[in-house]
Structure formats: structure tokens, C-alpha cells
Amino acid sequence: MGPGVEWEQLSSKDRQADERQELVTVKHEPFNAETPPAALASARTPTASFFVRSNYAEPELSRATHTVAVEGAVAHPFTLKVAELARGPLRTLPVTLECAGNGRTSMTPLPVGEPWQQGALGTAVWGGVPLAQVLQQAGVKPGAVELLVEGADGEGSRRFARALPMAKALHPDTLLALEMNGAPLTRAHGAPVRLLVPGWYGMASVKWVTRLEVLTRPFEGYYQRERYIYDTQDGAPAEPVTRMQVKSLITSPAEGARVAPGPVVVQGMAWSGERRVVRVEVAVNGGDSWQAATLLETPRPSAWVRWAFTWEGAKAGRHTLRARATDEAGDTQPERAPWNRLGYGNNAVQVRVVEVG
Amino acid sequence: MGPGVEWEQLSSKDRQADERQELVTVKHEPFNAETPPAALASARTPTASFFVRSNYAEPELSRATHTVAVEGAVAHPFTLKVAELARGPLRTLPVTLECAGNGRTSMTPLPVGEPWQQGALGTAVWGGVPLAQVLQQAGVKPGAVELLVEGADGEGSRRFARALPMAKALHPDTLLALEMNGAPLTRAHGAPVRLLVPGWYGMASVKWVTRLEVLTRPFEGYYQRERYIYDTQDGAPAEPVTRMQVKSLITSPAEGARVAPGPVVVQGMAWSGERRVVRVEVAVNGGDSWQAATLLETPRPSAWVRWAFTWEGAKAGRHTLRARATDEAGDTQPERAPWNRLGYGNNAVQVRVVEVG
Structure with a gap:
């Protein structure tokens, strides 16, 4: 089931307002909101009630023309047309996403950051193409250690970007996701294409993907080394946040x-x-x-x-x-x-x- | 202002129900309840909204005939008639009482005990006779170390009882309280006479006082050694709970x-x-x-x-x-x-x- 004609005829702003009314707002600009408690009681979280975590304003990308650059340590760099990707068969998986900062307001001393209670959490059925398939097409060179995934969201020259170890990037369940709960991704959830990294906190599932770069050295970007890290302040080097804990x-x-x-x-x-x-x-x-x-x-x-x-x-x-x-x-x-x-x-x-x- | 005739004409049960409706019940039997959040915003907590902490069913004692035994290491043991005490001038003090277990539900791991949130707290103007005055009348003997204060509440042979160091018992602000917010104590708050130990958690302010005993050795009773103690489980001996922390x-x-x-x-x-x-x-x-x-x-x-x-x-x-x-x-x-x-x-x-x- 895709969005109906009426939906598509709504202005972008009206659609956004409609999407937001089922959520518990935490921040207006950029929009961040929790899944309401009642929606957490369903096995699958409806898209309209699914928490939204954005670091920047939501980009508005064209489903028809958006492309993803596949580059770096690959034999055949290429430009992936998302509309073509959407024509192939999709792998679907139920996956729980939890924001790494979920439950922050219960930590003492209270850390800085968005004041998430327990609703930065949801489970959807995601549909997409295994990232491994795209990487295979590009031909990952020996010496590859991480895959950098960059989103269209950012400010100035900074874009939201995270890197995955190659083994996780190549896992058959790691998807370039195009659908959520049987419908095309909504703008808030990364339309037209996002990464879906099952088992990892939400920051790994980069939305509005524009670029995949195979790296031969670990990524040192802001969201890998300065944010989404466990900084325990005990003198040990901070580790990037990865998998969701039990x-x-x-x-x-x-x-x-x-x-x-x-x-x-x-x-x-x-x-x-x-x-x-x-x-x-x-x-x-x-x-x-x-x-x-x-x-x-x-x-x-x-x-x-x-x-x-x-x-x-x-x-x-x-x-x-x-x-x-x-x-x-x-x-x-x-x-x-x-x-x-x-x-x-x-x-x-x-x-x-x-x-x- | 004292309770009006209408109040006195209500049955004991009706009075109790009336007293309880302004509170947030935590336990029905024995009755334990929090001050509602709105009542905590007033400088003085109305008696009907003041939290109630009881370890046993509330005794119903006679204002006219109730007495307190004053005994132990004193030169002149005697029986204090509470009705006579009430005829003298009363010292009045605004004092905050907080239950030692207040905020327990925010501790991790969650300890056993009544699940107090943050409303086991209130401030009243208390009127009473300095305990020192009563002890002076009895003549405390040398060698006195603690004053045991026993309530009428209990089960079987156990009564609620706590001991105070003599210095605290003799402090001019430590009262045998007869009034709360300008009216005789209500049953839930220890009528006709309770101890009021300013600055200490509520367990020290024993309600429905029946007996004062000057001790020459530290009290080893249940509520002094088994409950209302800081048992940190780190091998150090548990200390009795005393003053309210900031x-x-x-x-x-x-x-x-x-x-x-x-x-x-x-x-x-x-x-x-x-x-x-x-x-x-x-x-x-x-x-x-x-x-x-x-x-x-x-x-x-x-x-x-x-x-x-x-x-x-x-x-x-x-x-x-x-x-x-x-x-x-x-x-x-x-x-x-x-x-x-x-x-x-x-x-x-x-x-x-x-x-x-």
C-alpha cells in the first residue's frame, strides 16, 4: 500500500503537520518526537506514530530522480538510481529501532542532549535491498575496513554521516531501505532511501542517503568520534555506540x-x-x-x-x-x-x- | 481554630474517610498516603493534605484521659496527663517532616518498602511542650544516654518505638506536640500527643506517645536496629537514620x-x-x-x-x-x-x- 493520491496532493507542509500529530514532540526544529506510549503496545508501530530523530531539518528529496554515489575503495564506482532500485524485489524484515539516547532523562547525573524518556523506540517492517548487493556491484577492494554512509541532512559543510565495519555493511539484513510498513518511506523517516542497520541503535540507520564510500581507514567524522560515543570519562578512549543493549x-x-x-x-x-x-x-x-x-x-x-x-x-x-x-x-x-x-x-x-x- | 462541633459529631470512621480524601493513597491498611503535589506548593501544608505514614493501624486514644508514663533513669517517675499538658502555654514552630523513605521509587536497585514517590513530605506549624520541660520535672539521672519514646501503635507485643540521644531529647525545639496548624492533632497525626523532632526524618516523631523511658544503654529495638537504618551492605555496621539530608x-x-x-x-x-x-x-x-x-x-x-x-x-x-x-x-x-x-x-x-x- 502506497500513499494515496490525496496524500500526494497535500502540500509538503501539510503532510508534515499530519505526520507529526500522532507523535509526542520533544523538539520542533529540527523535529524530534517520541512514539506515544499507547503505540508502543502494538507489535508493529504505525509509521505515523513511529519516533523521529533528526539532527538537522528534514531534506526533501525526489523519489524520481534521487541518486546515491557508490565510491571509495571499489573497483567500479557508480551512481545508484533509487527509482530503479525500487523496481526490484525487496527484502522485508521486522526490525526494532531505538535511539541511542532513549531513556536519557533517567540517567544520573542528567547528561546533555535531547531529553528522551522511553519513547524513542519503535518496530516496523522495513523493505529494502541488501547493501551487500549494491557493494557487490561496485566490487569492494581488498583493504576495505569501513563503509561510510552519508545523508543529505546537514548544515554548512557538515552532513550527517556514520561508518559501519565492512562485516556489518555486508550482512544480508543490512538494507538500503525504501519502504516502512509496506509503504514508501515518509520524509521524516528518510525518503526516498535510508540505511537500515538491524540491531544497532538508530544513529547507524542513516536517513536520506546520498553517498556510500568504502574506506580503507576508520572514519573520524563528528558523528563517529564526537557524538554517538560512550564517553565514560574514566580515561579510557570513547567507543562509538553500536548495537542496542538488551x-x-x-x-x-x-x-x-x-x-x-x-x-x-x-x-x-x-x-x-x-x-x-x-x-x-x-x-x-x-x-x-x-x-x-x-x-x-x-x-x-x-x-x-x-x-x-x-x-x-x-x-x-x-x-x-x-x-x-x-x-x-x-x-x-x-x-x-x-x-x-x-x-x-x-x-x-x-x-x-x-x-x- | 479547633475542630468544630459538626466534625466531633461525625463517627470515627466518617472522620477518617474525610481526612483521607485529600491525600494520595499508597497503602490502605495501615493507611499510608502522600501529600498531593499541589499541596506541596504552599508554605504550610494543610493538615488534611499532610502525608500520613503509619506502621500499624491508627490507635484511637482519648484526649480527656490519655496519659504518658515518664520513667527509667529519672529521679521522679510520673504519669503525665495529656489533658493537663494541653492547658499550659504551647511553643509553636514551623517544621518540615519528611518520611525517611520519601523518594524510594527513584532509588536503583529499587529497595523494598512502601513505594513513596516525592510526596511523603509536608510542613506544618506544630504546637507543643518542650520535652525538656517534662524530663526536667522527672529529673534525669546521671548516666542517661537515650530517651526511648513508645507509641500506642503496634501488633502483638511490639510497639512502634524509637530512641533519641539525650542531647536531642533535651533540645528546646523537641516537643511533645499537641497541635498541628493551630488545631488539636488529628488521629492520623498522633492524637492526642506525638513527639516532634525537628530536623529528623519522620520516624523519630513518634505518634500516639504512651511512654518515655530514660535509658542508660542504647536502645536495641526493632525500629532502631532493623528498620530505619542505613544498611549499605558494604560490611560497615548499619547506622540508625537521623536528620533529614539537604x-x-x-x-x-x-x-x-x-x-x-x-x-x-x-x-x-x-x-x-x-x-x-x-x-x-x-x-x-x-x-x-x-x-x-x-x-x-x-x-x-x-x-x-x-x-x-x-x-x-x-x-x-x-x-x-x-x-x-x-x-x-x-x-x-x-x-x-x-x-x-x-x-x-x-x-x-x-x-x-x-x-x-
Whole structure:
């Protein structure tokens, strides 16, 4: 299903306003917004409710004429016509994207950066062409170490750009994505073409891609060395942010919700970048008493899995609920995530306060 | 102003229900409830909105006949008739009471215990007789080290009881309180007589006092050695919880509030047990940029002081606000309070999320 004629007839500004009304605005210029809590309760996040993270104003690119330069350490540099790419068969994958700064407001001391609570998160079915296919066409030369991916968004001479290790760039699930939830990408989500790096925090999935450059030396750009890094300020060199750490979210009951006494079904999502979630546990009230929740579908790497837990005999009064996920590598959410200056990768267990009665 | 005839004619149960409706219930039996956020914005917390912390069901004692035993290492043990005490002149003091567990839900890992958010806090004008006066009448013997104060509340053979060092018991501001905000104590707040220990967390201000015992050895009771202790689980012996640590609260804008762009007046309270607050600072958004707020009255020890800060040029979007207080001893609120197993004394800087636009 593509956007209808009526949609295309709307002015660009009207379309943008329409897209934004389902979101929880964090910043107006550039537009940054969270997925509303209710939308996080669906297995797939509707595009109109899917969080938006942009570092600059959203470029408006032509679906018909946009091209991507494929260059650097390749045998056959070429210019990729996106409209042609869209004609071929697309690989589709459900993938969870989480902003690296999601949960920043829960870190102490409060780091600088956009004040994301827990809604810089969503799961869509993405459709695209494996990046490996495009790189194969160009012929990656020996000595390649990273793929630089540049977006059209920027200011002055700076463009948003990140690099991926070649192994990740060549992974069959790493896509040049053209579709989201069965429709062409919207402008906010990188139309007409974005990178989709399953399992990595959102900054790797560069939107509005204009250029792919195979590098023989590690990329030293601003968004690789100055931002989206774990700066723990302990003297160790800061590492770039990469894969999403194991995490879970309680979607029901909502924060501050009032529920009836008796059995209460607690539900949520759990995910881990490049890994399957194997276990979700719930603790009612404080302390260290964790009980197993049920996974509601077969977990797959890099996409959230829904889970449920029946809280038996909830008594009147205020209670807290916590969930924690464990992945196939044995990583479990920490009670407190390691602090870093820019506030990335907060996968700490969250406390949900609910009222019974 | 005392309670009117109509009030007295209500049944005990109706009175209780009436008292409880202005509060945010945390637990029904025994009744525990927070001061609602709006009530925390007044210099004095109305009695009906003042948080209630009880470890057991509320005893119903007679104002006319209730007595307090004064015994132990005293020259002249005697039985204090509370009705007679009420006939004398009363000393009145504005004093902030905070539950030791206030802010527990913000501690990580989440400790066991009542899930207090930030409303186990209030400031009233208390009227009573200095405890020193009563102890002087009894004649404290040499060798006295602590005063045991026992309440009528309990279960089986256990009564709620805490001990104070003699120096604190003899401080002229430590009261046997009979009035709160100009009216006789209500049942929930310890009628007809409670201890009031200015500057200490609420557990020291024993309600429904039945017995004062001068001790020559430190008290080893449950609420002195097993609860209301800082159990840091680092091998050091746990210390009893005593004075309130320096802390502040933002009362306006409220959490999640939407405010208009432009200058925004940020207001709140700050307090420190037994000490004056000397400075409150506010940080807009994350990082370490703190600006001085204005104290709106002359600070006094153990009572909160109101403060205000004008946030200039607030721009549309989501922002965070933080406040931190410093007291005359130079203690400043930490970004993260030391964790302890039972979750007491959380005076960490809080993050307030607001929306401008």
C-alpha cells in the first residue's frame, strides 16, 4: 500500500503537520518526537506514530530522480538510481529501532542532549535491498575496513554521516531501505532511501542517503568520534555506540494507571540488538524477587518480542512493577546502566508505578 | 481554630474517610498516603493534605484521659496527663517532616518498602511542650544516654518505638506536640500527643506517645536496629537514620506540565535537617550548568524555604529542570544518593520534565 493520491496532493507542509500529530514532540526544529506510549503496545508501530530523530531539518528529496554515489575503495564506482532500485524485489524484515539516547532523562547525573524518556523506540517492517548487493556491484577492494554512509541532512559543510565495519555493511539484513510498513518511506523517516542497520541503535540507520564510500581507514567524522560515543570519562578512549543493549519495556499497565484488584496482566516488549531475547522476568514491588514472564512469540534477533506476566492477587494501594530481559548471550538488563557523558545506551530496569483499587 | 462541633459529631470512621480524601493513597491498611503535589506548593501544608505514614493501624486514644508514663533513669517517675499538658502555654514552630523513605521509587536497585514517590513530605506549624520541660520535672539521672519514646501503635507485643540521644531529647525545639496548624492533632497525626523532632526524618516523631523511658544503654529495638537504618551492605555496621539530608523540590511547573514559551517562573522548596539552606540552584536541561535561584524567605533550620527562579526564554519543546540545595554546613544534594537496602534518605537531585509550547 502506497500513499494515496490525496496524500500526494497535500502540500509538503501539510503532510508534515499530519505526520507529526500522532507523535509526542520533544523538539520542533529540527523535529524530534517520541512514539506515544499507547503505540508502543502494538507489535508493529504505525509509521505515523513511529519516533523521529533528526539532527538537522528534514531534506526533501525526489523519489524520481534521487541518486546515491557508490565510491571509495571499489573497483567500479557508480551512481545508484533509487527509482530503479525500487523496481526490484525487496527484502522485508521486522526490525526494532531505538535511539541511542532513549531513556536519557533517567540517567544520573542528567547528561546533555535531547531529553528522551522511553519513547524513542519503535518496530516496523522495513523493505529494502541488501547493501551487500549494491557493494557487490561496485566490487569492494581488498583493504576495505569501513563503509561510510552519508545523508543529505546537514548544515554548512557538515552532513550527517556514520561508518559501519565492512562485516556489518555486508550482512544480508543490512538494507538500503525504501519502504516502512509496506509503504514508501515518509520524509521524516528518510525518503526516498535510508540505511537500515538491524540491531544497532538508530544513529547507524542513516536517513536520506546520498553517498556510500568504502574506506580503507576508520572514519573520524563528528558523528563517529564526537557524538554517538560512550564517553565514560574514566580515561579510557570513547567507543562509538553500536548495537542496542538488551532491554525491556512495560506497556501495560501504563505509568500511574489504576487497575482493579485481583489478577493483573502485565505486558510489554523486550529486545536485544543482533541477539534473541531468551527470558523476561517481572518483579512486583522492590527487592530482588523476580518471576518469569511468558514470551508471546518466537524471538528473533533485533526485533522486539512481546511478553506477558500475570500478577496474581494485586492488592489495593500503590505498587511498583519492574521488568528485565536477558538475551541469548546471557546479558541481563542492569539495575543501573553505566553513566556516560552524552547519555547513550540506557538499558536499565525501569520502575512502573501503578495504583490498584 | 479547633475542630468544630459538626466534625466531633461525625463517627470515627466518617472522620477518617474525610481526612483521607485529600491525600494520595499508597497503602490502605495501615493507611499510608502522600501529600498531593499541589499541596506541596504552599508554605504550610494543610493538615488534611499532610502525608500520613503509619506502621500499624491508627490507635484511637482519648484526649480527656490519655496519659504518658515518664520513667527509667529519672529521679521522679510520673504519669503525665495529656489533658493537663494541653492547658499550659504551647511553643509553636514551623517544621518540615519528611518520611525517611520519601523518594524510594527513584532509588536503583529499587529497595523494598512502601513505594513513596516525592510526596511523603509536608510542613506544618506544630504546637507543643518542650520535652525538656517534662524530663526536667522527672529529673534525669546521671548516666542517661537515650530517651526511648513508645507509641500506642503496634501488633502483638511490639510497639512502634524509637530512641533519641539525650542531647536531642533535651533540645528546646523537641516537643511533645499537641497541635498541628493551630488545631488539636488529628488521629492520623498522633492524637492526642506525638513527639516532634525537628530536623529528623519522620520516624523519630513518634505518634500516639504512651511512654518515655530514660535509658542508660542504647536502645536495641526493632525500629532502631532493623528498620530505619542505613544498611549499605558494604560490611560497615548499619547506622540508625537521623536528620533529614539537604534536599529540594520543584513545585512548579508540575511534572509533564505544558507552559507557554518565554520566561517561566520555576518554584519550589528546599530544606535541611537542623540546618539552614543557604543556596538553591537550577539547571535547565542536562549537564552541569547551574544558576542561582532566589530564596523567598529567611531560611530557618528544619523548615523548608520557598525559592524561585526565572527561566528566561524557554523555547518550544520538551525540557528538563533540576534543582539542588546547599545547606549552611556546605552539604549539597548529590546527583545520586548512596544506595541502602531499605531505601532511606534519598535526597538526590530530581529531574522534572516539562513541555514548552
